[in-house]
Each structure stands twice: as structure tokens, then as C-alpha cells.
């Protein structure tokens with residue numbers, strides 16, 4: 107390709123990908139298949155590497171991050187970012203309306219009601235249609251420049267479309283949707299990191315990260331709700347806001363024009379009831395005077411405009427007795443205090459437990475066993491205790507003393523500087539830690555030995571057959587056959603009887619044997635080294651190529667690896683400095699697990715990453731072995747029978763009716779050989 111053609115192609119790819127991002131992230135109507143999208147992005151990255159001078163300012167490659175910001179620059183807002191006056195009372199909201207009408211006698215007033223999104227406010231400045239600056243609110247006058255991080259949010263346009271004003275500022279809220287938050291927090295816990303208390307904290311923490319590549323991995327999104335500028339097309343808030351959609355902005359549809367307070371209250375009522383169905387947390391409704399002229403006449407106080415007010419919902423809150431505080435020990439030894447409550451109805455569910463997070467939170471609340479406590483459901487998946495009803499504190503109650511020894515194994519707990527949680531350091535023999543580590547090892551994203559799921563690890567541990575992950579590979583027919591155990595009912599789970607017959611045993615042994623082919627990067631992740639999640643494991647495996655080299659790496663060498671920070675490096679050094687870990691690694695190596703990147707073990711692509719695929723029937727281009735190899739080489743897992751964990755059924759000629767029926771029943775997509783070839787390119 108000559109230079110001219112390359113420049114043209116770069117422009118073309120930039121436009122197609124940006125348009126697709128807009129359709130996908132703003133309109134939720136994707137046009138390109140994931141596959142075509144990936145291919146185009148890969149082509150663009152390559153072309154931009156060769157001809158960096160032709161990279162467009164709105165190149166979607168900026169979205170993957172990579173820029174590091176050591177210290178955020180500060181920038182003065184062109185228009186100060188005021189906050190809103192708040193109220194929880196309907197009367198005060200009615201007073202607001204009275205005040206507005208008094209200041210604008212005999213005028214018609216139109217209000218715009220919007221939702222009050224619970225995230226972090228952001229100001230975006232566009233010059234000639236290109237995103238110039240993204241600045242946090244800061245103190246309202248000066249904020250932090252977080253442009254690199256905000257560029258990773260796919261729904262924020264890098265370049266505007268249509269007939270936009272040359273200079274434009276638009277404000278909105280950056281947030282993490284609830285579904286993304288739950289998944290993200292789960293991954294953090296799995297990687298031994300402290301979970302975020304709520305989506306708002308996670309969003310604000312993400313925005314202030316130095317490494318934008320890490321920000322790109324967080325499920326951030328952005329809603330816009332306020333347009334500012336000199337040459338706006340309309341003379342009112344509502345029309346300009348809707349017009350901003352045409353420029354490519356993600357302006358949510360949860361807004362309405364209201365002629366009077368009855369309509370305002372109706373909007374509030376509807377959303378107070380409907381907020382559970384929203385994809386994100388809201389904490390109220392914002393009421394704004396629509397006309398700019400009226401806004402100007404109303405003016406502002408030092409802190410907030412007189413033309414708008416926020417009505418905050420009262421969080422659903424109940425009072426119940428805290429019967430007992432118990433402590434859970436996680437896979438990494440982290441202790442989580444749990445409040446066991448007198449069961450109570452809250453927001454449609456029965457609440458029996460609430461997390462108390464850590465010792466500091468207990469201290470701050472001064473919550474004690476026997477107290478009547480207020481419980482709220484917020485963005486958190488688990489409800490939280492927000493306060494104690496001191497008036498009902500039982501006589502003779504005494505301050506809670508946080509545990510000093512592990513409730514499971516009796517080892518004195520430690521708390522490291524800068525860490526919120528206490529830890530049980532007894533990794534070697536603290537039962538929930540051992541079981542947790544083994545469960546992590548066999549989990550789907552790690553060694554994926556699903557024949558050992560559903561209580562089997564617990565049983566094998568209780569029978570004394572496994573004490574660490576290496577012991578799994580010593581299991582054999584003789585010590586498994588005939589094992590029996592009743593698993594007691596706990597929580598919502600019913601009592602269950604496990605008994606190991608021929609089929610179970612043979613599946614377990616087969617699963618273990620199969621797992622020996624799991625590629626090195628997954629084995630490394632499976633070991634459960636603190637802070638070594640999937641991404642870090644992949645980075646380490648690709649950098650060091652084999653376990654021996656990784657084990658010899660010094661702290662200074664590790665921190666030089668892309669994305670490996672001091673905390674991770676320290677954790678790796680600590681892991682390999684322990685004799686028992688070395689012994690486990692050596693035993694696993696002897697058993698034949700992959701401890702180096704081999705051609706066949708290192709996927710050629712990650713197009714099928716995490717996908718479980720059943721191929722069945724006669725295929726044109728592959729033998730049975732070949733299809734299996736191809737799936738694995740692209741990061742997928744080839745499985746033989748259809749279950750609810752299957753992602754695709756690849757149907758060849760004369761495929762068995764049972765497999766087809768099962769896939770249909772479970773709603774599993776059935777793909778043709780051609781479609782499969784399309785997926786892997």
C-alpha cells in the first residue's frame with residue numbers, strides 16, 4: 107500500500123469504527139459483527155503504527171488507552187461547575203416552584219425533569235467538533251484534566267457529527283452500570299483485591315487512575331445532561347439537549363417537559379417506583395427551568411443556580427435487630443465481617459445479612475451485637491447498615507471488639523499498612539483458604555475442570571484427600587470410588603447427597619487429565635497468586651515465556667514489565683519465596699501441566715477466549731481432532747456435550763438430533779461451519 111492509499115484507508119477505518127461505536131454504545135444498535143470490528147481495529151492499529159503521521163485526532167485506537175498520567179493537570183472551568191440545591195421534602199420542592207413563579211410573575215414556566223444519576227460529574231470541551239478536554243468538577247472552579255481516561259469511554263464521541271457549534275461544552279455524569287459493577291467487583295475479589303463499596307466509588311476511582319489502559323478495562327459509561335456554549339441552536343435546555351444526540355452524544359431518554367408541579371410530582375413518583383429497572387443507580391430527580399432567558403433572570407447563588415433543584419429519593423430503609431456479627435474468610439485470607447440480621451423485608455426481598463466491610467466501618471458506626479440498625483439497599487449488591495438506633499440500644503451493651511484470631515483456624519490475624527481488611531496469614535492450613543484456592547484453580551477461567559464443581563472440592567477436602575492444588579492430580583480411581591457425603595442445606599441451597607459412582611469418578615479423572623493441556627497463562631492465573639488476575643497472568647506468561655524464568659525474575663525486573671506495578675511484583679516475589687509454593691509448582695510440573703508457552707498451548711488468537719464450543723456432525727474443513735485443536739488455538743474450549751455452560755453449538759452435516767434439541771432447549775446459538783470460520787478469521 108502506498109502512502110496515499112494508507113492515509114485514505116486510515117481515514118476510512120477511523121470513520122467506520124467510530125460510526126459503529128456510536129451505533130453500538132449510544133444507540134445500542136450495532137452494525138458490524140464483533141469479528142469485522144476486531145479485524146478493522148487491528149488493521150487500523152497496524153497502519154497507524156506504520157504511518158503515525160496519518161492517525162486521525164479522533165482515532166478509535168485512543169480508546170484502548172495506554173497513556174500514563176503521573177500528575178493530573180488542573181484546568182479552570184470556563185463556566186464554574188455549580189452544584190444543585192438538594193431537598194428530600196415535597197414541600198420544599200413546591201416552595202421552589204413558588205419562588206420561581208414569584209421571580210417571574212405572570213410567565214408560563216416549563217420545567218424539564220431528569221434523573222439524578224449517581225456517578226461523577228464531568229465537563230467535556232469540544233473545539234471544532236473534536237474532544238479537547240475532559241475535566242472533573244474539582245472544587246467547581248478548577249478541576250483535573252482526565253482526557254486520556256475519558257477517551258476510553260466508548261460512548262463519549264471523540265469527534266462530533268452533523269451541525270454542531272464550533273465551541274461547545276457539555277456536562278454529564280460518568281458512571282458504572284450496575285451489571286458491569288457486579289461483574290467487575292466479582293473479578294476484583296477473585297484477584298484478591300478489595301471490592302469497591304458502590305458503583306459511584308468505582309467510577310470516581312477509575313477516573314483518577316494513572317494508566318488509561320486499565321481505565322479502558324473498566325465498564326464506564328457517560329450520560330450527558332447539560333449543554334453550554336455561545337452559539338447553541340435553541341433558546342432552551344430541552345431542545346439543545348435533544349439536539350446534542352444528533353452530534354453523537356449519549357443523552358439518556360429519561361427526561362420529560364412538565365407544565366406544572368403535578369406533572370413534576372408524577373415524574374418523581376414514576377421514577378421512584380421504576381428505579382429498580384434502570385441499568386444504573388440514581389438518587390433522585392433534577393428539576394430545571396427550561397427557558398434560557400428565564401434561567402438568566404433567575405440567576406444563581408454562590409453555590410447553585412436558582413433555576414434548578416434536586417429532589418432526592420429517600421433510600422428505602424428499615425430498622426431491624428443485628429443478632430450477631432460473624433466473620434468470613436476468603437480465598438486470599440481476607441476477613442469480611444458479616445451482620446446477621448433479624449430477617450426483614452426491604453425493596454422486595456428478605457434481608458438476613460449485610461456486609462460490614464471491615465473493622466474501620468464497624469468502628470465508625472459503633473455498631474454492636476443486639477443493636478437495632480438501619481439497613482438500606484444502595485448500589486451495593488449486598489445491603490448495608492447505615493446507622494444504629496441508639497435510643498434502642500440494649501442496656502449493658504458493650505463495644506464490639508474486632509476479632510484478633512482467625513475464626514476458622516485460630517491463627518492471629520494481620521493487617522497491613524494501607525489495607526482495609528484484616529487477613530489470616532495461615533495460607534497453608536486455614537480450611538476456607540485452601541478450599542477457596544482449589545475452587546479458584548478449577549474454575550472456568552482458570553483450569554476449567556467442571557467435573558470437580560458443585561461441592562466436590564469441599565467433599566474431597568473434608569475426606570482429607572486434597573490439601574492443595576497439586577493433590578488433585580494424585581487422585582485416582584481407588585480413592586474416589588464410593589465416596590459419599592451429605593451436603594447440609596445452607597442459605598437458599600437444599601440438602602444434597604453426593605456419591606461417587608463410576609461415571610462421576612471417570613469424569614473427574616478425565617477432567618483432570620484434560621486440564622493438563624491448559625495453556626501456561628491460565629495455569630499461572632489458576633495458581634491464585636494475589637493480584638495476578640487473568641490479564642496480569644497473560645502479560646507475565648507472554649513476557650517470561652516459561653515458569654522457570656518467571657520464578658527467577660527480581661522485583662526490579664518485574665516492575666519493568668508493562669502493567670506490572672510494585673504491589674503485583676511484591677506479591678509474585680513473596681509467592682515464589684515460599685518453599686511450599688515451589689513444591690506445589692514442581693509437583694504440578696511433574697504431573698505434566700503446561701509451564702511454558704508452547705506453540706500449541708499458546709493460542710494463536712483470543713477470538714474464542716472464554717467460549718465453550720461443542721462441534722458435532724461432519725465438517726467440511728476439519729476432522730474431529732482438527733476442530734478441537736482449532737478451537738483451542740483460538741483460546742476457546744472444545745467440549746463434547748451440550749450443557750447450559752456451552753456458548754455455541756457448531757453444527758456439521760448429519761448432526762445428532764439430541765444435541766440440536768438440547769441446544770434449542772437451552773437457547774444456545776447454533777452456528778454453521780461457515781460462521782465458525784468467520785469467527786476465527
Ligand code: IVH
Nearest residue numbers: 188189190220221222223226227331392411
Ligand atoms: S445539572 C447547574 N442534571 O448532581 C446544574 N446534574 O449537585 C448542573 N447530576 O454535580 C447539574 N444527574 O454531578 C444535572 N440530570 C442531571 C444530573 C446532575 C446527576 C449531578 C451532577 C452535579 C450534581 C449536582
